[in-house]
Every structure is written in structure tokens, then in C-alpha cells.
Amino acid sequence: MNETGRPQDVMMTNPRADRVRDVAKLAGRPARLKRGRFLAEGPQAVREALSLHRDRLAAGEPAVVHEVFASEACLERLPELADLSRGTLLRIATDEVLSAMADTVNPQGIVAVCSFVDVTLDSVLDADPRLIAVMCQVRDPGNAGTVLRAADAAGADAVVLTGSSVDIYNPKAVRSTAGSLFHLPVVLGADVEDVVAQCKQRGIGVLAADGYGTVNLDQLQDENAARRLGKDGIASEYALEAPTAWLFGNEAQGLSDVELALADHRVAVPVYGSAESLNLGTAATVCLYASARSQQGA
Numbered sequence: 001m002n003e004t005g006r007p008q009d010v011m012m013t014n015p016r017a018d019r020v021r022d023v024a025k026l027a028g029r030p031a032r033l034k035r036g037r038f039l040a041e042g043p044q045a046v047r048e049a050l051s052l053h054r055d056r057l058a059a060g061e062p063a064v065v066h067e068v069f070a071s072e073a074c075l076e077r078l079p080e081l082a083d084l085s086r087g088t089l090l091r092i093a094t095d096e097v098l099s100a101m102a103d104t105v106n107p108q109g110i111v112a113v114c115s116f117v118d119v120t121l122d123s124v125l126d127a128d129p130r131l132i133a134v135m136c137q138v139r140d141p142g143n144a145g146t147v148l149r150a151a152d153a154a155g156a157d158a159v160v161l162t163g164s165s166v167d168i169y170n171p172k173a174v175r176s177t178a179g180s181l182f183h184l185p186v187v188l189g190a191d192v193e194d195v196v197a198q199c200k201q202r203g204i205g206v207l208a209a210d211g212y213g214t215v216n217l218d219q220l221q222d223e224n225a226a227r228r229l230g231k232d233g234i235a236s237e238y239a240l241e242a243p244t245a246w247l248f249g250n251e252a253q254g255l256s257d258v259e260l261a262l263a264d265h266r267v268a269v270p271v272y273g274s275a276e277s278l279n280l281g282t283a284a285t286v287c288l289y290a291s292a293r294s295q296q297g298a
Helices: 018-027 029-035 043-058 072-077 079-084 095-101 121-125 141-153 171-177 192-201 217-228 257-262 280-296
Strands: 008-012 037-041 065-070 089-093 110-115 131-135 158-162 186-190 205-209 244-248 265-268
Touching: 018 029, 018 037, 018 095, 018 110, 029 037, 037 043, 037 171, 043 065, 043 079, 043 110, 043 171, 065 072, 065 079, 065 095, 072 079, 089 095, 095 110, 121 158, 121 186, 121 192, 131 141, 131 192, 131 280, 141 158, 141 171, 141 280, 158 192, 186 192, 192 205, 192 244, 192 257, 205 257, 205 280, 217 265, 217 280, 244 280
Parallel strands: 008 089, 065 089, 131 158, 131 244, 158 186, 205 244, 205 265
Antiparallel strands: 037 110, 065 110
């Protein structure tokens, strides 16, 4: 975008241009790690990235979005994206160029080059969080994005991914977050034992989502509801309204024995039908919302 706040006049039309190829390389992990940048694709993700970018600049913090590439049709349909892009380099590009840049077969008309937005574990814990989602060895980018989105919707304070988990800046993971990556703090490459130890030092309980757990999530919610109604003498395995970090495990194997042993309790989501179990995204959503509802009523 030039000094007048209008997109640069020269449309990008060559999908084989060096700049197009340079942007497309960010779909790969080596280029992302080398540059500390990644791609946000589609109106929703770019809108949230630009909103965070604007807020950070206003606070005197580093930029989030460095370049935006969009089709004329996209900006005509969603003119607020051009407004949000003021102060950022905005280039008009053809659909062919956007397709060459993006990781998707059918790009949604806009792509942004963004800086990494992850934070440190200390910064998260220093903010006195009440609800944290910890992904342990979660390998599928779609699942990781879904859990992050669920955590955002439940009002969690942060999401933590262990060092063996998927790269959250993978284009599929970014798309799966539907913009939530830009809403709440995300910690990457954490050691689960360190996370748990620091949480416990700060009075944050640790629960492991485990289909074979001996503690029933429904029971914890019922006990919380009874306390909200002022009933005395309600015994409980765990006060769900307390600050909590949930551990969620690998899609296929779940949490390891070592990870399970770190938790204060292993909590099962009851299954009332014939399904063998819940998938990771669904189980995480149920657990996080159970904590969020209990904390809201506390």
C-alpha cells in the first residue's frame, strides 16, 4: 500500500515470478523457521491477523503482518480488509498468482505474510491464567488447529504445544484455527514436565483427558453446580472451577503413561452411545467448556 493508503497500482500477474515463489516457500517449514514468518490464507485469518497487527502497532509493539496479496474481487467484496491493511504493503494479484502463493487448491482471494506470534511460557503463567490447553504430541495440523479454536471459543487464556507436536504455523493448522491463532497466547516447543511443574507451583491444577480415567467429567460438573447452588459438604475429586491446565494427547495413542502420571487426575468424558471414543477435537472442546462454564459460575 502506498502513502495514500491505496493498493499499489501494478497488478501481480506472473505466477512464476521470483516474489511469488519466495512467498510460496513459506508453506514449507524450513523457510518459515529461517525467516520467522508464515502465511495466513483467506479473509477470516487475514482479518484477524490485521486486527492484531493494528493493536500491536498502537501499543508500540512489533508488526504482525508484513505484506498482503489480494484479488480485486476480494477487496471489492470485503472492503474492510483494505481499510485494515492501511500502513501495510498491499498488492493486487490475479487468482493465478494467489493460487501459486497459497497452500490451497482454491485460494480465497487473499494471503498475508505474518511474523510468528508465539510467546514464552513464563509470559503466560505470569498473567495468572485460569484455563490452559496443553497439546502433548498432537501431530495432525487440522486437529491442532481445531483444539486451538476450541480453546479460544471457551475463553481459555493460552494454548501450549509440546516440542513433539505439529508446527502450528503449518498452513493447514493456520486455516483450521479460523483466525484464533491471532486471539490468544500460544506457546510452542514446551516440555510437558516443565509445564506441569510450573503450573503446580502456581496453584494451577492439572487434568489429563483420558478415556480410561477414573474421574468422570459429568460428576465434576454436577459437584460444581451443587456448590454454585450453595449446598454445603459437597465432596469432590477436583474443583472444576479452580485454575486448570488440561492435557490432551496424541490422536492415535492418547497421552503416554509418563504424561498421565504428571496430572493430578485422569478425567474421562462419558460416552452414552455406541462410539468407542471421542476424537481429539471433540474431547478437548467438551473438557474446556466444562471448565469454562464452571469458572464462569464461580
